[in-house]
Amino acid sequence: MAKITMREAISQALMEEMDRDPAVFIMGEEVGVWGGTYAVTKGFYDKYGPKRVKDTPIAENAIIGGAIGAAMVGQRPIAELMTINFAFSAMDYIVNQAAKLHYMFGGQFTLPMVIRAVGGGGRQLGATHSQTPDSVFAHFPGLKVVSPGTPEDAKGLLKSAIRSNDPILFIEHATMYQVRGEVPEGEYTIPIGKSKVQRTGKDLTIVTYCKGLELSMKAAEELSKEGIEAEIVDLRTLRPLDMEPVLESFKKTNRAIVVEEGWKSYGVGSEIVSRIYEEAFDYIDAPIIRVAQKEVPLPYNRTLEQAALPQVADIISAAKEVLR
Amino acid sequence: MKKEQQLDLYYQMVVIRRAEERGAELYQAGKIGGFMHLYIGQEAVSTGLIAAREPRDRVITAYRDHGVAINCGISTKEMMAELLGKATGVSKGKGGSMHMASTEHNFWGGHAIVGGHLPVAAGLAIGDQYAENDNVTICMFGDGATNIGYFHEALNIAKTWGLRVLWVCENNQYGMGTSVERASAVSDIRQKADGYGMKSAEVDGMDVMKVYEASKEAIAYVRKNSEPYFLEINTYRFRGHSMGDPERYRKAEEVKKWQQEDPIGIFNKYLLDKKIATKKQLDEIEARAEQEVNEAVEFAENSPEPAMEELFTNVYVDGN
Numbered sequence: 001m002a003k004i005t006m007r008e009a010i011s012q013a014l015m016e017e018m019d020r021d022p023a024v025f026i027m028g029e030e031v032g033v034w035g036g037t038y039a040v041t042k043g044f045y046d047k048y049g050p051k052r053v054k055d056t057p058i059a060e061n062a063i064i065g066g067a068i069g070a071a072m073v074g075q076r077p078i079a080e081l082m083t084i085n086f087a088f089s090a091m092d093y094i095v096n097q098a099a100k101l102h103y104m105f106g107g108q109f110t111l112p113m114v115i116r117a118v119g120g121g122g123r124q125l126g127a128t129h130s131q132t133p134d135s136v137f138a139h140f141p142g143l144k145v146v147s148p149g150t151p152e153d154a155k156g157l158l159k160s161a162i163r164s165n166d167p168i169l170f171i172e173h174a175t176m177y178q179v180r181g182e183v184p185e186g187e188y189t190i191p192i193g194k195s196k197v198q199r200t201g202k203d204l205t206i207v208t209y210c211k212g213l214e215l216s217m218k219a220a221e222e223l224s225k226e227g228i229e230a231e232i233v234d235l236r237t238l239r240p241l242d243m244e245p246v247l248e249s250f251k252k253t254n255r256a257i258v259v260e261e262g263w264k265s266y267g268v269g270s271e272i273v274s275r276i277y278e279e280a281f282d283y284i285d286a287p288i289i290r291v292a293q294k295e296v297p298l299p300y301n302r303t304l305e306q307a308a309l310p311q312v313a314d315i316i317s318a319a320k321e322v323l324r
Numbered sequence: 325m326k327k328e329q330q331l332d333l334y335y336q337m338v339v340i341r342r343a344e345e346r347g348a349e350l351y352q353a354g355k356i357g358g359f360m361h362l363y364i365g366q367e368a369v370s371t372g373l374i375a376a377r378e379p380r381d382r383v384i385t386a387y388r389d390h391g392v393a394i395n396c397g398i399s400t401k402e403m404m405a406e407l408l409g410k411a412t413g414v415s416k417g418k419g420g421s422m423h424m425a426s427t428e429h430n431f432w433g434g435h436a437i438v439g440g441h442l443p444v445a446a447g448l449a450i451g452d453q454y455a456e457n458d459n460v461t462i463c464m465f466g467d468g469a470t471n472i473g474y475f476h477e478a479l480n481i482a483k484t485w486g487l488r489v490l491w492v493c494e495n496n497q498y499g500m501g502t503s504v505e506r507a508s509a510v511s512d513i514r515q516k517a518d519g520y521g522m523k524s525a526e527v528d529g530m531d532v533m534k535v536y537e538a539s540k541e542a543i544a545y546v547r548k549n550s551e552p553y554f555l556e557i558n559t560y561r562f563r564g565h566s567m568g569d570p571e572r573y574r575k576a577e578e579v580k581k582w583q584q585e586d587p588i589g590i591f592n593k594y595l596l597d598k599k600i601a602t603k604k605q606l607d608e609i610e611a612r613a614e615q616e617v618n619e620a621v622e623f624a625e626n627s628p629e630p631a632m633e634e635l636f637t638n639v640y641v642d643g644n
Contacts, residue, residue, distance in 0.1 A: 025454060051454070054485075056481065057480060057484065059477040059480065059481060061443045061474050061478075062443045062446060062477040062478060062481040065440075065442070065443020065446065065477075066443055066444075066446050066450050066481065067447060068443075068444050069443070069444040069446060069447015069448040069449070069450060070447045070448070070450040070451035071451075072432065072444070072447070072448060072451070073448050073451035074451065075455070077450075092440055093443065096437060096440070097437075097444065101433075102640070102641065103418060103638045103639055104418055104419050104423050105415045105418070105425045105433060105434075106413075106414075106415040106417075106418050106419065106638060107416070107637065107638035108415070108426070108427050109427065109432075109433075112641075142639055142640070164641075164642050165641035166640045166641050166642050192642075240640075
């Protein structure tokens with residue numbers, strides 16, 4: 001096992017898949033000559049050239065709409081949105097086209113495409129550039145939404161996403177590119193739509209994903225010092241949602257919290273809690289608590305921004321609350 | 325163009341007209357649901373345009389797509405069955421009037437978001453450019469679509485990247501009930517192509533042969549020069565925007581004036597004047613078209629509803 005960063009993991013996945021399949025190409029703003037605004041595609045332009053690493057105009061409809069069209073005629077585009085906040089400019093293409101064209105035409109069109117997008121707050125970018133709107137996209141059948149929390153998962157899931165014949169929104173977190181983790185040597189993939197227990201414990205279940213995983217792992221270490229062992233289930237894919245590991249863990253611990261970076265209202269936590277109520281009601285020993293972002297547009301000021309985002313301390317106190 | 329092909333175009337136009345007249349009746353009878361936008365009056369546009377393509381050239385259009393579907397080679401039966409939402413419909417009854425497509429016939433839909441399919445059309449051409457072939461994508465849209473942002477992003481990237489797209493604006497004078505003059509900064513729509521350094525032309529959309537000639541040239545230009553081209557085809561829809569249109573925005577005299585320019589009537593006269601066909605021959609073609617439409621309606625009405633399992637098929641390819 002090699003220890004690499006999230007950035008390297010994603011970059012390796014892209015490169016390995018481009019080497020494997022000539023139908024795979026990248027298109028997006030500043031992905032080529034610039035090397036990607038988060039340097040994920042650094043060196044790609046020199047290696048693959050302008051045909052396979054396409055710098056686009058700043059035109060999100062053309063980027064996602066273009067990728068849809070290219071996918072319809074058999075290519076395997078990876079469209080990059082500089083940030084997921086720009087996905088709103090291309091909303092029609094993501095939810096109204098990519099998510100629907102296969103179904104609406106009776107299965108005639110397939111859209112083997114990946115939309116890579118960077119989300120998340122914590123970089124003082126202000127309200128319009130700091131959002132975690134994952135649940136919005138996970139709302140739509142026809143789209144798959146993947147958001148990994150470790151380099152190993154990022155690499156394996158992205159490779160699977162590129163090989164998938166469905167449109168997949170792959171959400172990365174802007175503050176996690178330097179996160180390091182063990183990654184298997186050589187070729188591997190991780191299936192889309194499988195949640196994973198990232199830490200075992202007997203006292204409570206923490207359901208989370210992406211940035212929430214990083215925070216929850218830290219919180220679990222602190223809780224462990226006090227003799228509380230949290231089991232952490234990482235969703236990894238928001239749609240299709242794999243509830244099996246969540247329910248299995250919950251039936252053991254009977255107590256849970258859900259940690260996400262997005263807003264609490266109508267969020268991922270709302271879905272998870274509802275599903276536990278529907279599918280494991282008899283196992284509930286305490287109200288399930290959601291740890292999420294405060295219900296405000298994210299402010300620029302660092303102190304205010306951090307106050308709005310979920311923190312390790314919030315997770316610890318929520319965990320203690322459900323164990324009371 | 326050979327005589328046989330001209331007569332075939334006449335046949336296609338009459339089939340479209342009769343099929344839509346029957347469609348309107350079936351809609352009034354409650355057998356067709358949702359929105360339905362008739363192509364009546366505009367038949368010469370897609371008939372002439374699509375006759376000019378090679379089979380490898382792709383076609384994509386907006387929601388006024390029944391005629392385009394037939395011109396692309398979808399059977400009248402499958403088109404009619406889709407209108408009735410039947411399992412035998414070209415989109416298995418899941419798309420309806422606005423969402424017909426057939427990859428087999430290189431017809432990429434039937435898209436209902438105004439202007440939404442233009443970036444997708446650019447994408448089809450990106451795919452072909454990537455595959456290094458010289459296919460042309462023919463993208464049809466209404467005048468109303470030229471005012472939305474998608475249009476401008478699509479034209480810009482098409483020119484910048486040298487995509488083989490023939491942009492075809494079917495100017496039927498109204499975006500729903502708002503006239504071109506009330507909605508567009510320039511009433512001469514092809515001027516918009518100038519802003520993207522794109523060559524353009526304008527043609528009378530009531531004359532199928534003129535449409536054919538202009539389209540042939542335009543497609544050849546796109547293929548040869550590996551760059552987009554903008555063709556504005558002027559036409560008029562005789563019926564309302566959709567089936568529920570009160571038509572308060574235009575006068576009966578205006579409609580009547582355009583109806584004197586009926587594209588089928590014009591072509592009928594052309595074929596007689598040029599002695600390409602006799603009246604008897606044209607009458608026979610019309611009778612044959614009528615027969616085809618009758619059979620299509622019968623087929624559609626007798627076709628089964630989609631099986632309930634169809635509700636959950638085609639959501640994903642790789643399972644959910």
